[in-house]
Amino acid sequence: MPFQEKLITVRPPFQVSGRHIKRYHVTTDPAGIAPEVAEAAYAILPRLLPEPDGTTPPATFVVLHRGGDSGAYLNAYSWVWDNVLHFKGAAAGQPALGCPDTDPTHFITPDVPWIGCVWELPPIQHERDAWIRHVLAPDVPDLDAYLTDSRPGATTGDLAA
Numbered sequence: 001m002p003f004q005e006k007l008i009t010v011r012p013p014f015q016v017s018g019r020h021i022k023r024y025h026v027t028t029d030p031a032g033i034a035p036e037v038a039e040a041a042y043a044i045l046p047r048l049l050p051e052p053d054g055t056t057p058p059a060t061f062v063v064l065h066r067g068g069d070s071g072a073y074l075n076a077y078s079w080v081w082d083n084v085l086h087f088k089g090a091a092a093g094q095p096a097l098g099c100p101d102t103d104p105t106h107f108i109t110p111d112v113p114w115i116g117c118v119w120e121l122p123p124i125q126h127e128r129d130a131w132i133r134h135v136l137a138p139d140v141p142d143l144d145a146y147l148t149d150s151r152p153g154a155t156t157g158d159l160a161a
Contacts, residue, residue, distance in 0.1 A: 004028075005157040006065075006119045010150040017046045019078065020147055022061040024123045026156060033066045040092065040105035041074040047109060048076035048088040056082050057135060057143045061127050063120045070094065070102035075116050077124065083136060085124075087115050119156045126151035 009032060011023035025033050041064050052058050060078040067073065071094035078086040089112075091097045093104035097112065116124075134146035153159050 003118075005155040008122065008151070008153060008156050013147045016042070016060075017049050018052060019049055019058040019060045020143065021045070022059070022127070022147060022150060024061065024063045024151065026063060026065040026119050028068060029066065033064060033072075034104075037066060037072050037092075037104050038064060040107055041072065041090065044074065044090045044107040044109070045076060048074070048090060050078050050080055050086045050088075053080050056080055057141055057146075059131075059135075059143060059146060061123060063116065063123055065117070065120050066104065067094070070104055071097075071099075072104040072107070073117075073120065074107065075120050077127065079131060079135075083131070089114070089116075122153075122156045123151050 006026050006028050007030065009025045011025055013020055013022050027033050049060060056079050060076055063075045065073045072092045074090040076088050080086045090107045090109050091099055092107040093099055093102045097110040099106065099108055130146055130149040134149060135141040
């Protein structure tokens with residue numbers, strides 16, 4: 001099957017373990033990601049977050065991706081050391097990554113050095129620009145403005161196309 005972009009939606013931010021979390025969901029299903037998959041993914045999220053460094057606003061953005069097979073993936077990108085992204089991911093339902101079964105709600109934290117697939121990467125550029133715009137460039141960082149500045153678009157495709 002030839003490559004096709006996937007649907008991307010922005011979910012409302014929330015807080016976990018003292019961090020503000022921006023959320024993107026990626027799927028081919030117009031109905032979105034099943035609530036039980038999202039619930040299981042967000043239950044493991046605290047294990048993916050770094051300790052606060054004391055100087056960087058505690059912000060993270062996540063991409064929850066439901067694959068075209070049995071897999072589900074949660075990528076957590078956290079701002080640390082002022083302008084650096086910390087990454088940690090979780091997977092469920094994907095035996096190729098060491099998951100014990102094909103249950104998309106049974107998340108584990110695989111020990112692989114991957115930061116995301118082609119459908120999970122599009123928010124990174126937007127989040128970089130938003131972090132600069134609202135946190136690094138102003139005289140006074142505006143975390144609230146950063147949290148409301150999410151990538152537009154209905155698909156993972158190039159917004160300029």
